[in-house]
Amino acid sequence: MGTTLDGRDHGPPDAPGRRTRLDTELVRRGLARSREHAADLITSGNVRVDGRPVCKPASRVAAGDVCEVDSPGPEFVSRGGHKLAGALEAFGPLGLTVDGRRCLDAGASTGGFTDVPLRAGARQVVAVDVGHDQLVAELRDNPAVDVHERTHVRDLRPTQVGGAVDLLVADLSFISLATVLPALAGLVRPGGDLVVLVKPQFEVGRSRLGKGGVVRELALRHDAVRTVAVAAGDVGLGVAGATVSPLPGPAGNTEYFLWLRADAPPWDDTTLAALDPPGSPKETSL
Structure with a gap:
């Protein structure tokens, strides 16, 4: 210390x-x-x-x-960095690589998901966010970071960022991942990977949120994961891996990572049983 x-x-x-x-x-x-x-x-x-x-x-x-x-x-530039680092640690033994690859961070904000790939050896990270002036100076000034602010990933084309990337990581809020997956998939080259953070609070609909905006029912959280996985399948992506985020969302929501690839198998509901470890929040009343 x-x-x-x-x-x-x-x-x-x-x-x-x-x-x-x-x-x-x-x-x-x-x-x-x-x-x-x-x-x-x-x-x-x-x-x-x-x-x-x-x-x-x-x-x-x-x-x-x-x-x-x-x-x-290790200090990342934001709490999100610890989330993504945990996902990469989980997916690494399954074959996910970062070293030497060109990456895109969808929903960069202060840069947690930009920071982690750079530390893991990425040769470039394209940092995209609909906002502006949020990315920390140490990343903004890094020559390996290509910053695109005031840019919605839904409207982004590969030609705007120097071509399709090898790996896309996404931490998006206030929008359903299921609705933007077609755009995200279009930013990744054939044979590339996507690692996306599924936030149930933005997938299940406002009427199904509990007090404080927390999705407390396990079945609803799993519905959110399934919804995103099925949407991925609709654009030709299978699920190579799934894991619980090591940290919850700011309000306490349990969140999940999906690793998506075109050559991975389609979603299988048996994966859900292994997602929430013993002691994790189970189904409760809203």
């Missing part, structure tokens, strides 16, 4: 008595790359203010407060 700098405020003086959000203050002091990164550090218990652990990103701190950040293990 370690701390970055001394955690004291070295910026311009604030108005007397002014208190700011902890996540914002960590970024301002250079202790976190982005507010998302700061929030991840805070909620995982790695931030102390004046020696006391603080676990809420919205907690208020004053200019004179000492903020300390412990950094355990």
Whole structure:
């Protein structure tokens, strides 16, 4: 464990008595790359203010407060990086490779899914997002990253990104993966791979969400995985692997990864039985 700098405020003086959000203050002091990164550090218990652990990103701190950040293990630029790293670890023994390949990150945001392939040896990552100014500077300035902002993957063509890629990774929100899979598949060369994060909260429909937007019923979560897998089959993709994300979504939703390839077998419902390990959230009332 370690701390970055001394955690004291070295910026311009604030108005007397002014208190700011902890996540914002960590970024301002250079202790976190982005507010998302700061929030991840805070909620995982790695931030102390004046020696006391603080676990809420919205907690208020004053200019004179000492903020300390412990950094355990490999640090990705966002929480999403840990999700994808877990999926690659699961699919690697099954034959998925990243080293030397040209990749595309659909829904790049701050860059968690861009960061992981680069660390795994990807020769280039095309970072695509409908938003802008979210990608962290260390990735934006990396010559191996080709940034395409204000771009919806549904409208993207291979010619816009230098041709089809070898591997596509996707972390999309507020849209069903099933509706964009035709576009995603069209960005991958023959023989290429897709590793997509299935978020049940965006697949099952708003009327089936539980309190706080969480999909609590196991059957509904599995329906979401099945829906995406069947949509993949409709565009000629089979399922080479499936696994539970090592981390839940921000609201606590259990999420899943599918590894898709044209030469993989079609979806088989027997895969569902192995997806949720013992002790995972089971079917509960909404």
